[in-house]
Amino acid sequence: MDMLSALALLYRRAGFGATPTELAQAAALGYNGMVNKLVSGLQQPDSGADAIPTPTLLQPPFYKPGALNTPEARQAFYKTLSDERTAITNWWIMRMVATNNPLREKLTFFLHCHFPTAISKVIYPVYMYRQNQIFRSFGSGDFTQLTTAVSTDPAMLIWLDAGTDRLPDPNENFARELMERFTMGIGSYSEYDVRAAAFAFTGWHLNNQTGEFAIAPRLHSNLPQTFLGHQGVTTGQEVINIVTNSEPSAKFVVASVWSRFAYPIKPTDPLVAELASAYAKDRNMANLLRAVFRHPNFLSAGSASGLIKQPVEYVIGALRALRVSPARIPPSKPPLSSVLNSLGQVLFDPPSVGGWPQNEYWLSTSSALARWRFAHWLSLAGDISPVADSPVASRVDAVSEMLSIQSWSSSSGSTLKDAVANPHTLVSMALVSPEYVAN
Secondary structure (H helix, E strand, O other), X not given: OOHHHHHHHHHHHOOOOOOHXXXXXXXXXXXXXXXXXXXXXXXXXXXXXXXXXXXXXXOOOOOOOOOOOOHHHHHHHHHHHHHHHHHHHHHHHXXXXXXXXXXXXXXXXXXXXXXXXXXXXXXXXXXXXXHHHHHHHHOOXXXXXXXXXXXXXXXXXXXXXXXXXXXXXXXXXHHHHHHHHHHOOOOOOOXXXXXXXXXXXXXXXXXXXXXXXXXXXXHOOXXXXXXXXXXXXXXXXXXXXXXXXXXXXXXXXXXXXXXXXXXXXXXXXXXXXXXXXXXXXXXXXXXXXXHHHHOHHHHOHHXXXXXXOOHHHXXXXXXXXXXXXXHHOOOOOOOHXXXXXXXXXXXXXXXXXXXXXXXXXXXXXXXXHHHHHHHHHHHHHOXXXXXXXXXXXXXXXXXXXXXXXXXXXXXXXXXXXXXXXXXXXXXXXXXXXXXXXXX
């Protein structure tokens, strides 16, 4: 893979695609230099994204006793929550478009998929906002600290029914999902371990008055448990420490990161064992990302064609490429949250505790039509002057440069050549081409 192709791939996976200016600057740094810059950006201020104002959100306690006794009051309350849901979705979309440190927002999006919670059950937008900030603040550091922060966060406490994990019969929901979905994977634990962990988590709940995590001593079991071979375990924090520092967890996390940033693999893949040995030394997510981006297989042909853009990645990348700020979208147009809904992916509302599937899941007749409608609108709303101002014979090359696509298949190339007389049609077709939809 040549240098520009490698850098374009890096920008797609560690962000949302590169503009021609960004790609030129990256070429001056070289591949490893660009990896270091992107990973270092995880710990640096983001003047672009941080300039997006945070929406005003209701805070707990959300209403006073008796305040919702009338139909009118309830209607007004739920409309406020609905408006806030749209507001936080658009807030995050604008952050991703405006970011100067794209890997931070891309990692936040990955963690939203890795630790999925849905506002359809959580209800209160402020809790989803707070969890989103946890991903942004803790996501590039120690995985144990990240898991602890997410586990004690109101959104997760509500999502996995922490309030029902109490004596004498603990709810095993969170204990099971912690191991199966978040840290270790299926086959790494027994039903006995699930039961033991559930006892350790008894009493964990959300204080609805303060909106903070709490432990109810009278509902917590102090009976020592044997968990994954460790004796005397009595607290949820001990469970988190054990699972996140286990050998299966190192492989599971590496496989999860590789699958979302390179191409899907299983924890049993030999490549996972290679990366897991280094990750296990510090459990540091930034260091793991650096190792993934520097691995030879990341720049392989299989990696380059290994992922289909998820709708969020597709929409954000296209907006950035055509330099459209969501804040400037005319009020007559539907919000971008509606565009994502038509593509099948709504931020803050994944379909299950398993998050969103990958690749072929996003290829359907309905999603293809929704992509075309979005691409057509964007070609009219965005800046396509690099294409429109080019000589007709150079317009395919111009759209390639604008979208950081290094080459076209013969079929795509022929289709685009037939559309060069109309720049808007040409850009629209490029935006729905396999080369752009693939990540």
